[in-house]
Amino acid sequence: MTAIENFTGDARPYGGGDPYADYRTAGFPFTHHADLADRRLGAGVIAANDEFFAPRENLLLPGRAEFDPERFGHKGKVMDGWETRRRRGTSAGHPWPAEEDHDWALIRLGVPGIVRGIVVDTAHFRGNHPQAVSVEGASVAGHPSPEELLADGVRWTTLVPRTPVGGHAANGFAVTAGQRFTHLRLRQHPDGGIARLRVYGEVVPDPAWLTALGTFDVVALENGGRVEDASDRFYSPATNTIRPGRSLKMDDGWETRRRRDQGHDWIRYRLVAQARIRALEIDTAYLKGNSAGWAAVSVKDGATGDVTGGSGSGSGSGGDGWREILPRTRLQPDTGHRFVLPDPxxxxxxxxxxxxxxxxxxxxxxxxxxxxxxxxxxxxxxxx
Known part of the structure; x- marks a missing residue:
């Protein structure tokens, strides 16, 4: 595996123009996974010890952080992130923070899962970012309060050890702990600001809950479904197609670039587990002049075999074990299309x-x- 690029130290002061022009980032090998801390999946920052300059909830906002150089409030510069006050020492003789001093935030993941990678984004925090960060994970059943999570007896597993980070940068960390987590504790040492937190991983649902539901969406991200591959991700990620709720704007779905050949585009999914499908829905909400013209849906029972064949060509019926359950069907723009299968x-x-x-x-x-x-x-x- 290619080593992940690390960033440390301050960034240069903002000098005008595009604030992202000197933003430091890299390609991370884990970002194809779902963001388990996505607010749209139900994630939340449920507590923090300090949020004097900027509120903790900003950590999980979708989209990249924004910067307005002219925006100031009665506490100082208004930042799009989580920012704590400056820590001080214990006396005039020792005015500096102690080695163990830090600020923390508790994050409830939107869906429990195995964490594969974390990005601590310090965008626009150029000289006021933390010197280092660390992240721990816990698996706690039910709906624990912050006090319950911080109580003795809760087992916290280190996902990211205390590591120096850079200002105005995407600081990425691969995670190897192969466990199911429900909550994270983000620490910044000793203080400072973090714009966004992204937690990439694989959803691991509660089977008792899915069994109790009976019939449910077996490809939904929140239930453990996932995108394995797609022909094109030019305008927006294919994972959007299995997010909760209806799309609220055009880029909340999946849109490909314009083809200039005789081919077509596709997405391949893995269901939460082997299931009997009874009905399906294809929604083109907010895709008006750019919705797909036609669509077909195929399935395969790959419990004992390869499922990659045939993904890039044909309608999916017949070859390589794929079975067409919806033949090529005309789609209407900005419309929900529902189909009941004759047999599961x-x-x-x-x-x-x-x-x-x-x-x-x-x-x-x-x-x-x-x-x-x-x-x-x-x-x-x-x-x-």
Whole structure:
């Protein structure tokens, strides 16, 4: 694996123009995973010891941090992030913070899961970022309060040890702890500001909850579904198609660049586990002049075989074990399209093919887990 680039030290003071022109970032190998701390999945910053200059909730806002050089409030410069006051020492003889001094924030993940990577983004915090950060994870059932999370007896696992970070930079960390976490504790040493926190990983749902639901969306991100691959991610990520709720604006769906050949675009998904699909929905909300013209949906039961074949060509029927459950069908712009299958279809994977290009905002596959799917999901949950 290629080493992740590290950034340390202050950035240069803002000199005008595009504030992101000198922003330091790198390509991180884990960002294809879902952001488990996405506010749109229900994540929240439930407590922090200090948020004097800027509120903790900014950490999980979607989109990159904004900077207005002219915006000041009665406490000072208004920053789009979480910023604490400057720490001081204990006396005139020792005015500096102690080595162990730090500020902290507690984050409830939107969905529990295995963390594969973390980005601590200090965008626009050029000389007022923390010197170092650290991150811990815990798995606590139910809906614990901050006091319960901080109580003795809660086991916290180090995900990112105390590590120097840079100002005005995307500081990325690969995580190797293969456990299921529900909450994180972010520490900044000794104080300062962080613009955004991103927590990339794999959703691990509670099988008891899904079993109780009976019929549910078996490809939804919050239930453990995920995108495995896609032909094009030019305008927006394919993962948007399995996010909660309806799309609220055009870039909240999946849109491809304009094709100039005779091909088509597609997304391949892994379901939460083996399931029987009974109905599906394709939504093109807010895609008006750029929605897909036609779409087809295929599934495959890949419990004992490869599922990658055929992803880039054809409608999915027949070859490589893919079974077409919705033939190529005309789509309308800005419309929800619902289809009831004549008979349930067993699958572990699904694929949507759009013709020739354009986009869809959401794909929903409604079904129930098979006995084998429930067994697999339960075993995976228990081992984590």
């Amino acid at each position: 279809v067993t699958a572990t994977h699904a694929r949507v093919d759009i013709y020739p290009d354009g986009g869809i905002s959401r794909l929903r596959l409604f079904g129930t887990l098979t006995d084998a799917g429930t067994t697999t999901l339960t075993a995976h949950h228990q081992e984590l």
